[in-house]
Amino acid sequence: MSTFTKPSHIGRKISRIRELRDMKQEALAQALGTSQQTISALENSEEIDDEKLKQIAKALGVSVEALKNFSDEAAINYFNNFYDNSNGTNFGTNNNCTFNPLDKLIEAYEENKKLYERLVQAEKIKWSI
Incomplete structure (x- = not known):
């Protein structure tokens, strides 16, 4: 065989x-x-x-x-x-998370708010000239 x-x-x-x-x-x-x-x-x-x-x-x-x-x-x-x-x-x-996702969301929101305020300020300056 x-x-x-x-x-x-x-x-x-x-x-x-x-x-x-x-x-x-x-x-x-x-x-x-x-x-x-x-x-x-x-x-x-x-x-x-x-x-x-x-x-x-x-x-x-x-x-x-x-x-x-x-x-x-x-x-x-x-x-x-x-x-x-x-x-x-x-x-x-x-898969242990080392940060609080809600804290990261709030940080992103605050950063967005600051960017928006800077944009509004830049537009005010642009239109005042």
């Missing part, structure tokens, strides 16, 4: 990453300066040359390594770890 493993299907990985990025084949084709049919053919390919892979990775906003090593399981694990819900939020555990 052979222990031959099935080679990684790079086209399927490109397709999954494109779908996860909410990108249509037409958009990827436009980014690569090619046709939708060419993208469809690429996504059905088991192997793609490295130069083309670099262009595709750049258009998808990922690294070539991310393309080559992509798996649905790894993506699920990434999002499960990223959205750790242990403290009741969807932003992980390091």
Whole structure:
């Protein structure tokens, strides 16, 4: 019996990453300066040359390594770890606010008030000349 493993299907990985990025084949084709049919053919390919892979990775906003090593399981694990819900939020555990947002709002209001008063004063000077 052979222990031959099935080679990684790079086209399927490109397709999954494109779908996860909410990108249509037409958009990827436009980014690569090619046709939708060419993208469809690429996504059905088991192997793609490295130069083309670099262009595709750049258009998808990922690294070539991310393309080559992509798996649905790894993506699920990434999002499960990223959205750790242990403290009741969807932003992980390091989200302690170091300022009072209401204080910042009042500061912005006061600054706005000062700017408005300077503007009114400048208009008064302009029209008095």
